[in-house]
Amino acid sequence: MAATKGLVPITRAYLASYYDKYPLPSLPDAAVDLASRLRALSADLTTAAAVPITPDEELLEQEAAGIPAHKIDENLWKNREQMEEILFLLNKSHCPVALQQKSTPEDAEIVSILDDIETKLKDMLKKLEQFQLKNADNVFNTVMTYMPQDFRGTLIRQQRERSERNKQAEVDALVSAGGSIRDRYTLLWKQQMERRVQLAQLGSATGVYKTLVRYLVGVPQVLLDFIQQINDDNGPMEEQRERYGPTLYTLTKLVLAIRLYLHVSLARYGQRKFEVFVNAPFFISAEDAGAADARKSDEYKETIIPAGKTHEVILSVEAVNSYIAWDFSLQQGALNMMLDIGFHVEYISPSGEKTLILPYRRYEADQGNFCTVLAGSYRLVWDNSYSSFFKKSLRYKVDAVPPVVEPAMPAVEP
Incomplete structure (x- = not known):
């Protein structure tokens, strides 16, 4: 000492x-x-x-x-x-x-x-x-x-090291859950306040240090x-x-x-106005899908998916060779860290049996489509169940485009 x-x-x-x-x-x-x-x-x-x-x-x-x-x-x-x-x-x-x-x-x-x-x-x-x-x-x-340079001082040091490891684990868990920079620093400041409390406890011989400090001699x-x-x-x-x-x-x-x-x-750098997907479905041409279907798929929707929850859309397909198509992204400003969300597509048969069509993956944004081989219901699922703290703001549009019916060729007279 x-x-x-x-x-x-x-x-x-x-x-x-x-x-x-x-x-x-x-x-x-x-x-x-x-x-x-x-x-x-x-x-x-x-x-x-x-x-x-x-x-x-x-x-x-x-x-x-x-x-x-x-x-x-x-x-x-x-x-x-x-x-x-x-x-x-x-x-x-x-x-x-x-x-x-x-x-x-x-x-x-x-x-x-x-x-x-x-x-x-x-x-x-x-x-x-x-x-x-x-x-x-x-x-x-x-x-x-x-402080005494014996086992009591050693225990105080070990208590601090254990506390710091726990704090770092908290930060790591927050980042893994998709926390923003702001969220991370809010947690870091909360931890700093906890350090202040522990320091005061060391001075007053209370809390985790009560047993160690109360009977110290010579401090x-x-x-x-x-x-x-x-x-x-x-x-x-x-x-x-x-x-x-x-x-x-x-x-x-x-x-x-x-x-x-x-x-x-x-x-706002180089801001320009772009007209996207106007009067046409996405991924396939208006000529293939028809003008009515083009208008139907023109609008994006937005929804908030709470932490621990999912959002799903079910599309009904009446004929094979229809197209299931999607386009989505997470709405996030530069104030947030990059976020992602789970997404998968599955087929539901008339009997209720589920078949995975698009395997689960996490995306920041995605667009895609596939041609169906079975009629029935297709379920598109956005999954935020892995997030413990953070909701996700999703902007999306989906569509089920019926197959193109080729016009019948006129009969050729002999």
């Missing part, structure tokens, strides 16, 4: 004398001006574009206009979240087709600028992650310096008092929040403004 002689209460006033040695200059006004200008440009884009602002964009706009939380670590997590969201936007597969193909010299120049932004953001994100990990380890190791009370009160609203760390917080809060506002601008500008 480290020597405790000379230890004094770690109060806000005591920390103030320490922070006096490490002043942090304010960010230049240009950072604030840039954030304001980016938000104004975003507003102009959403007003002028034919595509109205989406709910995700409206939520992001409100967040960019709001006041950052008065917490150092929450802002660090928030900056990491926004950097990941921006990197998601800048991923080549999510960019507009014109930029992916560098259709014009202007497109190529924009791609070069975005590549540079992506490289710098990846570097900053990595440094921020390393800083948070190192800082967490430093705090814990400093506290452990004053300085000033240390226990500090780790119990460290994150209180007006506790010792409030001095750090007031001194260093404003600069960090300015960065939070700036990175939110950058993300908002990139989101609305890329979503």
Whole structure:
């Protein structure tokens, strides 16, 4: 155990004398001006574009206009979240087709600028992650310096390691279930708050540490008092929040403004109107299917599939050589991670017996068709039963197109 002689209460006033040695200059006004200008440009884009602002964009706009939380670590997590969201936007597969193909010299120049932004953001994100990990380890190791260096200290370390493994398993499960970047960081911040509670428990000898700490001898009370009160609203760390917080809060506002601008500008890049599947069924020609069937299959439908549920459509086929066709996609904005959904097709005989036609697979989007060999019912199933938390917004259209009847050839007189 480290020597405790000379230890004094770690109060806000005591920390103030320490922070006096490490002043942090304010960010230049240009950072604030840039954030304001980016938000104004975003507003102009959403007003002028034919595509109205989406709910995700409206939520992001409100967040960019709001006041950052008065917490150092929450802002660090928030900056990491926004950097990941921006990197998601800048991923080549999510960019507009014109930029992916560098259709014009202007497109190529924009791609070069975005590549540079992506490289710098990846570097900053990595440094921020390393800083948070190192800082967490430093705090814990400093506290452990004053704990008994026998089995009790070992048990406290093992408890922390077990807790961190469980937290990582929670995050992995969320990602596997299709959680968005925002969902993941909501969970990460919840876990950070749990760490705060555990730290307070260590200081007050309660919770999981009660048995281990209650009878420890020689642990300085000033240390226990500090780790119990460290994150209180007006506790010792409030001095750090007031001194260093404003600069960090300015960065939070700036990175939110950058993300908002990139989101609305890329979503409306090279916007054009396309008429798709007008007066014709999909996958086969109007001449083959007939004008009436073309009109029938023209409209897409939308539905929400809750977590743990499925959505199905049953199509009736009266004759063989009909076509079963489908086209679907998940509706998701750039604020979300890529999602998928299970899909399969099966034949149901008049007696109720089921035969799998299209094996189960998970898709982000798909279109396809097949020619039937049996009359009866065909069931198309979108499966979200594997998701424990997240609903899926599905946009789809399906159709059963009857077989083409060839006109009878006129009889040829001898």
